[in-house]
Amino acid sequence: xxxxxxxxxxxxxxxxxxxxxxxxxxxxxxxxxxxxxxxxxxxxxxxxxxxxxxxxxxxxxxxxxxxxxxxxxxxxxxxxxxxxxxxxxxxxxxxxxxxxxxxxxxxxxxxxxxxxxxxxxxxxxxxxxxxxxxxxxxxxxxxxxxxxxxxxxxxxxxxxxxxxxxxxxxxxxxxxxxxxxxxxxxxxxxxxxxxxxxxxxxxxxxxxxxxxxxxxxxxxxxxxxxxxxxxxxxxxxxxxxxxxxxxxxxxxxxxxxxxxxxxxxx
Numbered sequence: 277x278x279x280x281x282x283x284x285x286x287x288x289x290x291x292x293x294x295x296x297x298x299x300x301x302x303x304x305x306x307x308x309x310x311x312x313x314x315x316x317x318x319x320x321x322x323x324x325x326x327x328x329x330x331x332x333x334x335x336x337x338x339x340x341x342x343x344x345x346x347x348x349x350x351x352x353x354x355x356x357x358x359x360x361x362x363x364x365x366x367x368x369x370x371x372x373x374x375x376x377x378x379x380x381x382x383x384x385x386x387x388x389x390x391x392x393x394x395x396x397x398x399x400x401x402x403x404x405x406x407x408x409x410x411x412x413x414x415x416x417x418x419x420x421x422x423x424x425x426x427x428x429x430x431x432x433x434x435x436x437x438x439x440x441x442x443x444x445x446x447x448x449x450x451x452x453x454x455x456x457x458x459x460x461x462x463x464x465x466x467x468x469x470x471x472x473x474x475x476x477x478x479x480x481x482x483x484x485x486x487x488x489x490x491x492x493x494x495x496x497x498x499x500x501x502x503x504x505x506x507x508x509x510x511x512x513x514x515x516x517x518x519x520x521x522x523x524x525x526x527x528x529x530x531x532x533x534x535x536x537x538x539x540x541x542x
């Protein structure tokens with residue numbers, strides 16, 4: 277993950293939890309333009325999120341979808357690499373960029389999709405007028421497959437362009453998240469303060485530093501838990517050994533007494 281990115285969502289969010297207050301601001305093009313105008317901001321990448329059922333030659337897989345300008349994925353992960361034959365087609369409404377885990381599902385011996393393959397995507401939603409569950413389908417061509425990055429926000433997702441996702445998911449121009457790209461990591465704190473100064477608790481701001489701190493606390497907690505389990509296992513083992521020895525000696529008290537008496541006579 278690039279160190280100069282800031283994740284922005286509606287409502288006050290935490291890294292490990294969802295929104296802690298009812299969103300009072302709609303993330304739309306107006307918010308995008310306002311954030312772009314802030315000092316030290318290089319770019320703002322708005323995105324929608326959703327889930328699609330993918331059908332690739334009869335194989336079915338449910339995949340998380342990130343709807344954004346595919347070319348700007350490099351702002352989130354500058355070291356991103358594509359497999360041979362891949363291309364990013366930002367203006368192609370039928371192009372799909374696929375993450376490594378989706379293209380190569382763990383535990384499967386064959387890829388789910390390959391570059392150039394056609395995939396049928398189905399979106400299920402509840403019609404607000406009828407209350408019935410409806411489905412909408414669209415065919416995509418896998419224009420590129422991303423190599424593993426170690427970032428689940430990319431590896432576990434497929435990416436389609438913004439206009440297509442807005443229509444398919446019926447978002448009406450209301451974004452789910454924005455990635456604000458600072459000019460450098462040195463300006464992340466400044467940009468974060470500018471954003472919270474504009475919107476206060478009505479907007480959630482998460483920085484790479486906060487993500488790393490949360491991950492470190494999680495790892496520290498895991499380490500402490502592992503040490504505690506090891507200590508308990510050692511204690512239980514020691515008690516088991518002592519109990520076994522004590523029981524063995526108690527059961528053979530008469531035999532040990534007889535042997536000591538014979539030894540003393542000698």
